[in-house]
């Protein structure tokens with residue numbers, strides 16, 4: 120039996136013009152090579168909490184990003200704007216590569232337990248989830264999580280304090296992913312609007328999704344630390360909490376951008392951070 124829809128039925132699709140991307144921004148799938156041999160186990164600030172937190176996030180990507188692509192592709196036939204059609208293809212190519220690279224990365228981190236950790240986000244793709252979450256709600260979840268990845272990417276690219284604590288090869292992976300998330304940050308949003316997705320659903324689903332995202336990230340952090348089976352070194356939790364909420368305060372910094380999503384006229388490119396993409400390209404000599 121289909122679950123009752125908690126949000127108003129979708130409004131009739133009306134042609135909505137996607138907002139042009141800032142000059143110089145292109146959604147470009149890049150094939151990258153990473154070599155983690157020689158990287159230390161605690162590659163983020165020599166801190167088990169910081170390291171396992173990032174690895175926990177990485178565990179969410181392979182299945183999560185497959186879910187994003189499926190949610191957007193479901194509406195492929197209804198997208199009439201040829202620019203947006205091309206962006207959807209490039210978005211799917213980028214996310215496909217992110218899924219693959221993070222899966223390899225996760226295998227390095229968790230070995231045979233990788234699938235078990237990745238199954239946390241895999242809940243979104245089970246037959247049960249497909250039955251009870253409507254395609255429009257799945258798309259709204261994708262739009263919400265794409266905003267999450269975009270605002271976290273912005274802070275990671277903007278503030279060198281986090282990357283400075285990481286092993287360079289790991290930094291390369293996270294910054295590459297952050298740049299591509301920035302390039303395609305409006306694709307799911309524009310598709311949602313183009314197929315008639317409205318504000319109440321977008322805002323309501325963001326609240327639910329945010330709660331579940333925090334639960335998933337904390338659970339994975341706990342599971343990864345439990346797998347280590349080691350007593351946490353003194354000071355590692357306060358140091359992580361300081362990074363997250365104090366100084367520089369990653370989540371404190373991204374909170375206003377999270378809140379901005381609840382503005383009825385919000386669009387991801389209202390926050391033009393194309394300069395961060397240009398800086399990354401200069402650093403990594405990307406064409």
Ligand SMILES: [Fe+2]
Nearest residue numbers: 184214217300
């Ligand atoms: Fe991604």
Ligand SMILES: [Fe+2]
Nearest residue numbers: 214265268300
């Ligand atoms: Fe994405």
